[in-house]
Amino acid sequence: MSALRVALFGSLCSTPVLAQSQPIELPPIVVSATRTDVPLDQVGSSITLITREELERRQIRFVADALRTVPGLSVARIGGVGSQTLVRIRGAEANQTLVLIDGIEVNDPSFGSEFDFANLMTDDIERIEVLRGPQSVLYGSDALGGVVNIITRKGGGPLHSSVAAEGGSFGTARGSASLSGGLAEDRFRYSLSAVRLHTDGISAASERRDNSEKDGYDNGTLSANLGASLLDNLDVDVVGRFTDAEREGDGFVGGVGAVDAEEDSATIQRFGRIQARLALLDGRWQHRVGLSGADSRTDYRTDGQKVSSYDGMKTKIDYQTDLSLSTQALLPADHTVSLGLEQEREEAILTSAFSDFDRSITTRSVYSLYQVALFDDLFLTAGGRFDANDRFEDATTYRLTAAYRIEETGTKLRGSYGTAVKNPTLFDLYGYDANFRPNPNLEPETARGWDAGIDQALFGDRLSIGATYFDQRLDNFVSLAGQTVVNLPGESRIRGVELTAAVALWDGLDLTASYTFTDSQDPDGNKLVRRPRHQAGADLSYRFFEDRATVNLGVIWVGARNDIAFDAAYNQSIVRLDPYTLVNLAASVRVTGNLEAFGRIENLFDENYEEAFTYGTPGRAGYIGLRARF
Template sequence: MPRWSRWLLVAAPLAAAGSSAAQEQGADSPVLLPPLSVTANLVDTPARAVGSALTVVDAEQLAVRQTRLVSDVLREVPGVAVNRTGSVGQLTQLRIRGAEGNQTLVLIDGVKANDPSAGSEFDFAHLQAADIERIEVLRGPQSALYGSDALGGVVNIVTKRGEGPATVRLRAEGGTFDTTNTAASLSGGNERYDFRVTGESLRTDGISTADERLGNDEQDGYRNNTGSAKLAVRPHDGVELSLVGRFTRYEADGDDFLGGIGAVDADQETRGRERLLRAQGRFDLLEGSWQHILGASYNDTDRDLKSDGVVSTRYEGRTRQLDYQTNVLFDTSRLAEADHTLTFAFQREWTDAESSSAFAAFDRDIDTNAFVGQYQIDLADALALSASVRHERNDAFDDTTTYRLTAAYRIEGSGTKLRTSYGTGVKNPSLFELYGFTETYQGNPDLDPEEGWGWDVGVDQELWGDRVVVDATYFEQRIEDLITGAGETSVNLPGTSKIRGAEFGLSIEPIDDVVLRAAYTYTHGEDANGDELVRRPKHIASFNANYRFLDDRANVNLGIVYNGRQDDLAFDENFNASTVSLDSYTLVNLAASYRLSEHAELFGRIENLFDESYEEVDTYGSPGRAAYAGLGLTF
């Protein structure tokens, strides 16, 4: 445990005053979308003008749920399915609208966080939530804006900025499975600068990764230390220079997998490190109507896999990017009451992956140049249209061009917004799928990129003076040349995979200080052979109720997540796959907090209140009922 977290565990009980770092904001709000979206387009866009399906989770919602891992709150987002392979710290995948995990792009403060050495997928297992300000989930093909990995959608994570006088916030908690979680931050800022530094540590003895109900009783522990820093300076009006960095180091005990049996107890461990860095300069000219953004990003992820204490395989993936974007904003009030935004961008990206083991080693890279254009128009503050196009050139595949169209129409005085979007997408084979090699796998350099397209149509309706917000969306997606496993390699599956479904959301504030939220998603996905796509439950639902009382000193939050029956793959002793069915499950979580004073807050929660037994991945276990309590301080 790092020295600062030991100090926090000692200091917290002595202080008896404070507030939870994540609960520093006001009362829960029923608003479905925030005033601006930073993800739906290349330029910050008012929520009323967004034509795509978008869900936002802000810091306040993370706070009242006492979210510690980002993946837990994403289970409540429409269109999103989450699967964790056993105990905390194990592989955690996210699928949007039935697309594969590596068809979702994850951005953290503008940095592409997907791991080139892990199938170009982002593992949500290690993403803690202490410093997160907002999470935007953009659904549907977004390759026209964000490139290859955004065929299914985008998860954009924005961390907090400092503001006001220099402030120290501390948090410490402990609970079931010998778990401790500590966090500390220092932040501040004014009109010319802002800064925030955050550290968070999570330690737990965990459960057996292999399902205990199958005779596995060895606990698999997890350790995670994460640090982040964010700095911005504004030396002149219209000029901002910013720097952001994030570093995570983790150790996760795990188990083995045997054909014909599944997950079994074993002495295995993964040690990993994740580093993200971005430097950016923004310059606004002509009173902000001509904007220039120049940035450089770096993402480095490495993992050592150990068996019986000896490193058996090493992986490292790196993504470096230089980008430039210019935005031109103007209006045509004399000809037509309309606001226009023209955007042009260029991105140069270097991606490489390395792997070494007793069986083989590879070191490959791909360079990509992307040219992006986007046009947005808002007519009479009622009809908003956008059109985006992207052309990519790389040294491994043919050039590709993708595009996206959106529309949003607001009916004045009714609180109604009608929206629709259509987009095309592409997902290049990962470097491991092309060139990787293990004892049981050999890459296929002849793979073609996956191509897809999708559309949706929806309505957002505000009622009862904005106390009720309802949204409904119907969507369809198609993916050609889906890459799938075949024996000891990967192949393109001939034909088209088809996915369709519907998403519903409801937010109600029946009385002041009470907020109710509900969501439901129906998804039906089949591959080109007509087989149901695995780990895509047809039915997912959630309900959340939050109540503030005693003049906002106390808060209670109830969360319910339902995950319907889903198919998964089982493997015989020769690793031939067959389909198995995993039962549905319902998780109930309860959280409460009480502010002792201006500087102190007590909090606690119970996860899986009714001790539900379930599997998210075949033969892998999941935690039972767990309770946690702690104290937050602010100075």
């Protein structure tokens, strides 16, 4: 959104009255809204950008923490660093948030089709796009609530390298290194990254409830982004990511909640994609074909003995073609027509004392999107999708968007309407453990939703504000019922308001803020759990010392929300979690041309809070480090 705009600079064409060209600010380009490159100010969907510069200024180490101030998103981490971390968009379930890393769908079929953000760090990330609202037309089943699209750094240019190390509270030590560049005038490009993190951690079971055993966490992540221009119009890209993480955890007892115990887990994640892009007709006709794979395996241990193993695999082959053309007769317009074909196979393998199954689902899809720009001010899209699934009935979804710019007043009006479908997860259908029974009779969830918003620039673009109203309705909502899950009869409704603001107070001093109101109810009018009705965030950043030093003050406020408690027989009841406020302070200074010193304090005022009932959260923590760039 305009509150988080990226500055991309171009040049004015020279004229006889100008001695030299002057830089102008262009809107950033986004990909996720249409699966093509589109300027943000032409997008009718609600979308937020998080840039690498923002991640570095705030010293964000995990992607989930970067999402906490995005309007419409709620984040819940069940314990300390490395614990299960789920993201919900506009009140939808976590398994209705599709997560992409360089085009790879990384939602885990063995993990309820959710993506656990616990292990995803920010070191190699260039930008994050958060697309809100039903997005099944372009992305299929898992995108009922929206999409988090993560794009890593690409190589190119002269050789660049960096190393960094930091340490601090809870016995935390972290080191990272990166290397990037290009060869043969950038016909071959590479970007490599490695990071290692260790922390002694906190008790996963809340210390405020008399738990004290520390639960540590280790994470090692390697990533690569490689590209080659084989011909002037043919590019091939290969990306890969490998994560090896181990987490100590605690147990759960009905009637009590989380308790100290000798339980831990080991996770291996492998994500990869190879993609070829061919441009014809001077770039007006684009072709893209790709093969993606994601494999996430987690082994759970009690007292050092493995008790269960979850392995989720997703393989996708996809093709998309985009044809762009302009017409001048009758109505001047620019048109883009996209057509896509996909085949996706999801497989979940679960092994435990209670269950042993290997199940898969294959979906074949075709989608199309039409984009038209009229008079350089009005931008419309219309799209549809057909999914043929070998387990459920075939599904058809559609989506419409509109954006209208008023250049004279700096105003953008936007709106969207779409439908979506979410298939039951393999675990819900077939999974089984000590406290859960599957339901093979589940039916897909369906949704329809709309939003309308306005973005306004004021005072020569020094102030940008935005407001959005959204309304989404779900049928066949899958809900926990005792020790199983069922489709709730009737309609669930989620609606709310998202507000954003960004202001340049004076040179070097910038303020951004957001607020979200969410009213989420099941068919019986009960509030959905872990969805705060009110939440807000703000960041105040100051650049000084000729931009060699920065200070960033961040505030996150989360209102009261419901959660679930279980009695000794695992019957559920509703509990209320208190609101909380987190204040984070980060600062950095470039000591020399290559060396930077940085430090931060998280939870500055030592707030005592819970994001999940009976689970712990870190208190005040401090970290310092050095980074060298070459």
